[in-house]
Amino acid sequence: MAEKAQYEILWEKICERLEKLVSQLTYSTFFRGRLEATDVINRKIVIRADTENVADIVMRNADKFKQAVISADVGLSDFIIFVEGSETYSLNELPDAMEEVSIATDKRFTFDSYVVGASNKFVFAAAKSVAQAPGENFNPLYIYGGTGLGKTHLLQAIANELAEKRPSLKVLYTTSEKFLNEYVDSMYAKKGDGREADARFRSRYRNVDVLLIDDIQFWAGKYGVQEAFFHTFNELFSQNKQIVITSDCPAKDLTTLEERLRTRFEGGLIADIQPPDVETKIAILKRKALEKKYIIPDEVLSFLVRNSDNNVRTLEGRLNTVIFASKLHEEPITLELAATALQEAINVSEPEEVTPEAILRATCAHFSVTRQDLLSKNKKQELVRARQICAYLMCDMLSLPLVNIGQEMGGMHYSTIIYARDKVSELMRVNDKVLKDVNDIRSIVLKE
Numbered sequence: 001m002a003e004k005a006q007y008e009i010l011w012e013k014i015c016e017r018l019e020k021l022v023s024q025l026t027y028s029t030f031f032r033g034r035l036e037a038t039d040v041i042n043r044k045i046v047i048r049a050d051t052e053n054v055a056d057i058v059m060r061n062a063d064k065f066k067q068a069v070i071s072a073d074v075g076l077s078d079f080i081i082f083v084e085g086s087e088t089y090s091l092n093e094l095p096d097a098m099e100e101v102s103i104a105t106d107k108r109f110t111f112d113s114y115v116v117g118a119s120n121k122f123v124f125a126a127a128k129s130v131a132q133a134p135g136e137n138f139n140p141l142y143i144y145g146g147t148g149l150g151k152t153h154l155l156q157a158i159a160n161e162l163a164e165k166r167p168s169l170k171v172l173y174t175t176s177e178k179f180l181n182e183y184v185d186s187m188y189a190k191k192g193d194g195r196e197a198d199a200r201f202r203s204r205y206r207n208v209d210v211l212l213i214d215d216i217q218f219w220a221g222k223y224g225v226q227e228a229f230f231h232t233f234n235e236l237f238s239q240n241k242q243i244v245i246t247s248d249c250p251a252k253d254l255t256t257l258e259e260r261l262r263t264r265f266e267g268g269l270i271a272d273i274q275p276p277d278v279e280t281k282i283a284i285l286k287r288k289a290l291e292k293k294y295i296i297p298d299e300v301l302s303f304l305v306r307n308s309d310n311n312v313r314t315l316e317g318r319l320n321t322v323i324f325a326s327k328l329h330e331e332p333i334t335l336e337l338a339a340t341a342l343q344e345a346i347n348v349s350e351p352e353e354v355t356p357e358a359i360l361r362a363t364c365a366h367f368s369v370t371r372q373d374l375l376s377k378n379k380k381q382e383l384v385r386a387r388q389i390c391a392y393l394m395c396d397m398l399s400l401p402l403v404n405i406g407q408e409m410g411g412m413h414y415s416t417i418i419y420a421r422d423k424v425s426e427l428m429r430v431n432d433k434v435l436k437d438v439n440d441i442r443s444i445v446l447k448e
Helices: 006-021 024-031 052-062 064-070 093-103 121-132 151-167 175-189 196-206 223-238 259-266 278-291 298-303 312-329 335-341 356-366 382-395 400-407 414-430 434-448
Strands: 037-042 044-049 076-084 141-145 171-175 211-212 242-247 267-273
Touching: 006 024, 006 037, 006 044, 006 064, 006 211, 024 052, 024 242, 037 414, 044 052, 044 312, 052 064, 052 076, 064 076, 064 434, 121 151, 121 242, 141 151, 151 211, 151 242, 171 175, 175 196, 175 223, 175 414, 196 223, 223 242, 223 259, 223 278, 242 400, 267 414, 278 298, 298 312, 298 335, 312 335, 312 382, 312 434, 356 382, 356 400, 356 434, 382 400, 382 414, 382 434, 400 414
Parallel strands: 044 076, 141 242, 141 267, 171 211, 211 242
Antiparallel strands: 037 044
């Protein structure tokens, strides 16, 4: 008998809850045997219905379905329904759903869940001040710092705080990629003598009270989108509307951005996030462990931060590895278990630098695929997953810009790298097989 996929196991737990929330007649007639889980996307379980009529009944019971997903306590937050061959419930809707998630805020990213230390207390106070009085304090607010230091967390914390405390305000959180794509779409429509897309683009970004844009450095050298943002910026600023921007470097270092944009950024408050000190790293790991309902001994936390880089995602990856080893071997988390799980000794010298080539070789070996197939555009599910895990590990184990990682991955666009990184990170929370694949490949790399 074939081993069940993780999403099938999650679906079984959800169905146990669902059966108690709807009538027995409805469940046995329309749901049992007529719905099938096919994937997990951004903490949503993807369900295939056998007919549009069944999908219609699912949507009429959407609140109960969502309640079942959440109450099953399997790490998921919602569901997506589709019917093969249907225009109403089409698979073509799934990329839109994923795109929407890419700009929706993660409700876990709040000011309360942000660990404050000496390295970030200034920028935290600035973000909190903006959330309390948007348009009045520090406009624009420009936040910069290295990868994995919490820029996106703070940006989304502002959005979540305003949604809770000031729901009447129109707040838009987006990414530089999303802004760029919508700008390109609007320009294409104008060339076709259509003005609707251009009007939608202008209206979407200029009729807001707070505009939050992540990773603005990706506009470097793209002067058309810079021009569009310049006019958007001026329109919002003239109306005292709040603008918050993040980047991986100071505004003055964005030499390929137009001077007039850089001076606009420098006219507000520029706040940087410094790498966390040891105490802050330990506090972050304690918070992450408690979120996963684990209490980790202090000596293990100290070990996890030893010789680690400053990327919070890397820290969380090390924590996930140890937790997985504890579950796998059914042993309590100890210093010895952590050392074994991370393939490290407590006092060994720092390992040699990991290279992109080492990660590519290890991924190919683990999945028994050729380098050519791994870096191709082949859409076979097993190759897509291997490709995503390889991209995730490059983000996690290397201190390279996303654009460079894309080049190492055969010319992938940086936005695809971001999606792969976030997709695998999310799957690792709910799918033990993906977590094991990631840890096994990491072990191969570290042994080389």
